[in-house]
Amino acid sequence: MVKKTIGGVLLMTLLLAAGALAVLVGLGFYLSPQDPLKKVDAIVVVSGGDTKKRTEEGIKLFKAGYAPYLIFSGAAREGISNALVMKHLAEAGGVPTEVILIEEKSRDTLENAALTAPIIREKDFRSIILITSPYHQRRAYLAFREELGEDFLILNHSAIDEGWRKKNWWQNEETLYLTLAELQKILFYGLIKR
Numbered sequence: 001m002v003k004k005t006i007g008g009v010l011l012m013t014l015l016l017a018a019g020a021l022a023v024l025v026g027l028g029f030y031l032s033p034q035d036p037l038k039k040v041d042a043i044v045v046v047s048g049g050d051t052k053k054r055t056e057e058g059i060k061l062f063k064a065g066y067a068p069y070l071i072f073s074g075a076a077r078e079g080i081s082n083a084l085v086m087k088h089l090a091e092a093g094g095v096p097t098e099v100i101l102i103e104e105k106s107r108d109t110l111e112n113a114a115l116t117a118p119i120i121r122e123k124d125f126r127s128i129i130l131i132t133s134p135y136h137q138r139r140a141y142l143a144f145r146e147e148l149g150e151d152f153l154i155l156n157h158s159a160i161d162e163g164w165r166k167k168n169w170w171q172n173e174e175t176l177y178l179t180l181a182e183l184q185k186i187l188f189y190g191l192i193k194r
Contacts, residue, residue, distance in 0.1 A: 028166030031182055032134035033141060035155040041125035042101075043067045046112040046140055047074025047082030049133035050161060055086045057159035058131050059093045066129060070095060071119060073103040073112045109136070110189070113143035120148065127153035134158035134166060135178050139186050 043066060045058035051074070062070050070090055074082030081104035090100055101119055106112040120128065128148075132140045137158050144154055169175045 027179065027183065028169045031136075031138045031179065031186075032158060032166045033137055033156045034158065037061070037066055037129065037155060037157060039065070040067050040127035040129050040153065040155060042069040042071050042120065042123070042127075043129045043131060044071045044073065044116060044120075044144070045086060045131045046106075046109070046116075046136075047072070047086060048109075049136060050159065051082055051086065052089070053159040053161070054131050054133065055089045056093075057157070058086075059090050059095060061129060061131070061157070062090075062095055062099075063093075069099050069101060069123070069125075071101045071103065071116060071128075073106055073116045075105050075107045075111075109140055109143050109185075112140065113147040116144075117147040127155070129155045129157050131157055131159055133161050133164070135161065135164045135169070135175075135182050139182055139189065142186065142189060 043058050043061050045054050047054070055072070058070055058072075061067070072083040072086035072090070074086065076082065081102070083102040083104045087097075087100050087102050091097055101123075103112070103116045103119060106115045128144075130137075130140055130144055137156050141154060141156055145152075148154065163172070164175045164178060169179045
């Protein structure tokens with residue numbers, strides 16, 4: 001009887017550990033959806049996190065022919081806007097000025113989506129590739145989905161982040177904080193949209 005109880009406890013412990021690991025890994029994959037890429041009307045890059053890496057990824061996809069336009073979104077914290085800095089980086093990288101659109105007033109993800117949507121509608125775009133950091137991808141997607149509607153094609157594509165990985169985000173303090181903060185913001189976003 002004692003052996004059966006010990007075996008049952010060990011089995012339950014293993015199942016709980018496997019379940020916890022599945023939740024940890026699953027959360028990383030939930031936060032960082034990635035879609036197969038195809039040609040779209042525009043590439044939208046939102047500032048924040050590693051803005052330079054996000055911008056470089058947008059430029060790379062533009063040069064690879066995925067879209068004829070680049071849209072940069074992000075406000076100034078002090079002085080020049082993030083969107084304008086991103087535009088200058090793109091121009092320096094060989095992107096023609098006339099295909100770069102900027103939104104310079106947004107201060108957070110919800111505003112990125114709300115203030116970029118009118119630019120997208122004005123140009124009559126029907127599809128975008130949305131670029132941000134991997135841990136931020138889901139929240140950005142939800143905000144843009146809310147603004148652009150269910151029929152609008154949004155392809156998720158993250159820039160590489162130097163530290164965050166969806167398979168092991170819990171292994172250091174900084175990425176643990178980033179992940180849990182994103183989850184909290186997504187939950188809050190869901191509550192305010194009800």
